[in-house]
Amino acid sequence: MTAISAPQRKTGGGAEGRRPRRSIVLNLVAVVIGLAVWTLLASVGVQGMPGPAEVAARAVELVADGTLAMDALASLRRVLLGFLLGTLLAVPVGFLMGWYATARGLLEPYVQFFRTIPPLAIIPLAIVLMGIGEVPKVFVIFLASFLSSVVATFQGVVDVDKTLINAARVLGASDRTIFLKVVVPASTPFILVGMRVGLGSAWGTLVAAELIAAQEGLGFRMQQAQLYYDLSTIFVGLIAIGVLGLLMDRLLLLAERRLTDWQERR
Amino acid sequence: MTTKISFRDVVKTYPMREGTFTALDHVSLDIADQEFVTVVGPSGCGKSTLMSMAAGLVEPSAGQVLVDGEPVAGPGPDRGVIFQQYALFPWLTVRKNVEFGLKLADLPAEERRRRAERAIELVGLSDFADALPKTLSGGMKQRCAIARAYAVNPKVLLMDEPFGALDALTRVQLQDQLLHTWSQDQRTVMFITHDVDEAVYLASRVIVMAARPGRVQRIIDVGLPYPRTEEIRLSPEFGRVRNEVWHSVYHQAPAA
Numbered sequence: 263m264t265a266i267s268a269p270q271r272k273t274g275g276g277a278e279g280r281r282p283r284r285s286i287v288l289n290l291v292a293v294v295i296g297l298a299v300w301t302l303l304a305s306v307g308v309q310g311m312p313g314p315a316e317v318a319a320r321a322v323e324l325v326a327d328g329t330l331a332m333d334a335l336a337s338l339r340r341v342l343l344g345f346l347l348g349t350l351l352a353v354p355v356g357f358l359m360g361w362y363a364t365a366r367g368l369l370e371p372y373v374q375f376f377r378t379i380p381p382l383a384i385i386p387l388a389i390v391l392m393g394i395g396e397v398p399k400v401f402v403i404f405l406a407s408f409l410s411s412v413v414a415t416f417q418g419v420v421d422v423d424k425t426l427i428n429a430a431r432v433l434g435a436s437d438r439t440i441f442l443k444v445v446v447p448a449s450t451p452f453i454l455v456g457m458r459v460g461l462g463s464a465w466g467t468l469v470a471a472e473l474i475a476a477q478e479g480l481g482f483r484m485q486q487a488q489l490y491y492d493l494s495t496i497f498v499g500l501i502a503i504g505v506l507g508l509l510m511d512r513l514l515l516l517a518e519r520r521l522t523d524w525q526e527r528r
Numbered sequence: 529m530t531t532k533i534s535f536r537d538v539v540k541t542y543p544m545r546e547g548t549f550t551a552l553d554h555v556s557l558d559i560a561d562q563e564f565v566t567v568v569g570p571s572g573c574g575k576s577t578l579m580s581m582a583a584g585l586v587e588p589s590a591g592q593v594l595v596d597g598e599p600v601a602g603p604g605p606d607r608g609v610i611f612q613q614y615a616l617f618p619w620l621t622v623r624k625n626v627e628f629g630l631k632l633a634d635l636p637a638e639e640r641r642r643r644a645e646r647a648i649e650l651v652g653l654s655d656f657a658d659a660l661p662k663t664l665s666g667g668m669k670q671r672c673a674i675a676r677a678y679a680v681n682p683k684v685l686l687m688d689e690p691f692g693a694l695d696a697l698t699r700v701q702l703q704d705q706l707l708h709t710w711s712q713d714q715r716t717v718m719f720i721t722h723d724v725d726e727a728v729y730l731a732s733r734v735i736v737m738a739a740r741p742g743r744v745q746r747i748i749d750v751g752l753p754y755p756r757t758e759e760i761r762l763s764p765e766f767g768r769v770r771n772e773v774w775h776s777v778y779h780q781a782p783a784a
Contacts, residue, residue: 423615425611425613425615426615428585428603428609429611429615430628431585431602431603432583432584432585432603432604432607432609433605433628433629433632433676434604434605434633434680439632443628447619448619450619523660524618524620524660524661524662525662526618526661
């Protein structure tokens, strides 16, 4: 089982304030060098490879005719729906598994077994059983985010400091109060880390799911472009996937910082 | 004086791969009402286990633990417990931590606030009432934990090496503060420590325990007057008692 270490993980960023100017400058320099290398590779003739300018032009076209927005929305809708359902189920199930030994005994074999199967490997089965509509894609994303969140929540509950539970008990807290007032807040950092991992794996799964069977979406658009040898569109798709993934991760990170600001960070 | 906490022939054993491990071997001990008792002993002597039984966090394998003549059945707010690791809820401010037990007691908000305020003031944390634990020093965290225990007005205080993780200066300050509070409310205290100086400075009686199996080795009457002062801490009588305790802690004859 993967141990998830939430509490003492983060350094850099938020807590210490903004990054020093020097490192931002270095980041920008790296981007410029990357673009230059890309331009060079494209111009000395890696077969069919578009340069940054061509890709930018294609991106403008795709934005202008609304294709990019439509694809991005389709992809986001799938991922958010699957992720939301997965997390909503994972948190109570994780709490059950962490709090009741019986629930853990009954559920853990399934959770551990399905965790070893990459969600993508479920796609063929999902398509056969659920057709090629939205359902199998959302299902696969649901599964991916459920599995990472459930393990994180369960781990968080198991790892709650026993002294905190004892401190509540000696003040007269009932099991119910201990659960609501101690276990839930104490495991929140773990759950949020699980959600971030889950979102990452959901996003990865989504694009692959769209490569196989879809009518719209970023993965589908790239698949189409591949048929027509349209590398510019593939590049636009890749960059869009990266940017959207990064944005979602940052948003969750922000939520995590706000909700778990009480943690001692080392 | 009446007996407040009574350990009667208490045994605690843990199952091992082969046989059992005896953590406490027929311990009997009475702590009087309003008494300040410290328990010292080498690690593994079961001193924390003994305290946890009075707290209701550990059940004896045999024998009985009575508080006010009633057998202990689980933890309860009549016995305040201070842990070495502070055990503050890190997501709650100092005030909310102190109010935690008061909320469980279903007190009206006004009363809750008043009592929390008083407990926070007692430990000198008024300026930090709205701070999160992560911003406090170790000594302040422990003072907050003490305020949290005081707030629910327990009949006895059970303290498990509460100052063990603090620097020497802070430790002395908190010892004096604790004695000062105790001199005012005369609440029974059972205080676990491995620091011989601390044990002698605080207590009217020092219980020296021995390990393997955990048992009471000796009970030493300190016989020094309260209030304890720096003068007493540096006096020859203090040194004599300390040497006596030191000797029975560190030069124990092995168990027969």
